[in-house]
Amino acid sequence: MGVSGKVVALCSYETTKLVRIHSVRLGSLKWTLNAAVLLFICVLMLWNRKYQQFDQVVSSVTAKVKGVARMQLPGEEAVIWDEADYSGPSQDKNSFFVVTNVIVTKNQKQGRCPEPPSSGRRCRHHNDCKRGAWEPHSHGIQTGSCVKFDALARTCEVAAWCPVEAKHKPPRPALLASAEKFTVLIKNNIHFPAFNFIRRNILPEMTESYLTRCQRGNDSLCPVFTLGDVVHQAGGNFSTMAVEGGVIGIQIKWDCNLDHLTRRCLPTYSFRRLDQKESNKTLSPGFNFRFAKYKTVDRAEERTLYKAFGIRFDIMVFGQAGKFSFIQLVVYIGSTLSYYALTTVLMDWLIGTTCYAAEEGQNYSERKVESIPDKKECILCVSYVDEENIRLVKMSHKKRLQDVKTIRVQTRKIRLLFLSLTRN
Known part of the structure; x- marks a missing residue:
């Protein structure tokens, strides 16, 4: 083969063999299946x-709790608690805390006092107490003395804020159960950097009078929530949860479509409880922390210790924004073209099964698939002068004709064999 012949061979094109079946039934089935695939792809x-480019939300959240409650401590006059009292110390940036129950230890001073038997070490002699020792559940540092706690028990003396906190179980019912009616205003600012899009959950049409009177039951976009409703929608009971506290998740989801014809970007709110609901099935249930209020009496510092039980509300923001992208559309179309191969696979399977006529299916299979042997065998018919029958010889490139083993066949059988060979 010359150079020109090699160039022509390189410029050749090979393609698959197609078999066209003229059938109204198969044609209708093909277009029906193609239409179903196209409808599925479009839906x-x-x-x-899938035709849009997406970007994840970047957000900031603030919350403002409103409400006033009356708290009645045992053996004392009722006191009023407002936002400064029940909000506790500053929490994480995306959460807020509301006190619902407290254990109060008043008039604590720096000094020496016995540990309660429930949290301190019991003793009989001074040798049972180690000077300078400290244990995880103790309220101070041991002085090395064994002192009388009450008529029945002796415990190690500690240097601490005295008297130490002795009560461990919170009051029932909760002292601030009326916090169920408190309201919280949630402000959420979001940003989608890829599209330079900024929005708030307080929409431009929401005025101050609207925020004062809106209710979640009638308006799903209202950013003002009642604490009792939040706990209820999270599957909890506020009165029960207020005793030992808990953790509630407030989820804000933004699913924004920024295309001009279908523009929509509004928040949706959902609620769920994040801690263990059954307090009797977990160790250290609920949520609590301690804080103190200090004062000076006769030039000596005193404090009131509060063990606060309450509900922490974690605000979690999720979301994405989408906008039309020609590149994403082309990628999606290219990835879905392979779905049309399902039509061919299904129709070939139907033709090959009992759902189709056996003769027509076999005819289709024979025309679509052509079997070619790997090597062709050359058979020669040899006759000898002294024999009536004809001999068949398989031609070989390695042996001479005289050395090849022959098969003697009668003339009638040779005709049948010849007819079968010509058909194939």
Whole structure:
């Protein structure tokens, strides 16, 4: 083969063999299946917005709690608690805390006092107490003395804020159960950097009078929530939860479509309880922490210790924004073209099964698939002068004709063999 012949061979094109079946039934089935695949692709594209480019939300959250409650301590006059009292110390940036129950230890001073038997070490002699020792559940540092706690028990003396906190179980019912009616205003600012899009959950049309009177039951976009409703929608009971406290998650989801014709960007709120609901099935249930209020009496510092039980509300923001992208559309179309191969696979399977006529299916299979042997065998018919029958010889490139083993066949059988060979 010359150079020109090699160039022509390189410029050749090979393709697959196609078999066209003229059948109204198969043609109708093909177009029906193709239409079903096209409908599925379009519905999937519109439902999941595969033609858009997406960006994740970046957000900031602040919360402002409003409400006033009356708290009645045992043996004392009732006191009024407002936002400064029940909000506790500053929490994480995306959460807020509301006190619902307290254990109060008043008039604590720096000094020496016995540990309660429940948290301190019991003793009989001074040798049972080690000077300078400290244990995880103790309220101070041991002085090395064994002192009388009450008529029945002796415990190690500690240097601490005295008297130490002795009560461990919170009051029932909760002292601030009326916090169920408190309200919280949640402010959420979001930003989608890829599209330079900024929005708030307090929409431009929401005025101050609107925020004062809006209710979640009638308006799903109202950013003002009642604490009792939040706990209820999270599957909890506020009166029960207020005793030992707990953790509630407030989820804000933004699913924004920024295309001009279908523009929509509004928040949706959902609620769930994040801690163990059954307090009797977990160790250290609920949520609590301690804080103190200090004062000076006769030039000596005193404090009131509060062990506060309450509900922590964690605000979690999720979301994405989408906008039309020609590149994403082309990628989606290219990835879905392979779905049309399902039509061919299904129709070939139907033709090959009992759902189709056996003769027509066999005819289709024979025309679509052509079997070619790996090597061709050359058979020679040899006759000898002194024999009536004809001999068949398989031609070989390695042996001479005289050395090849022959098969004697009668003339009638040779005709049948010849007819079968010509058909094939």
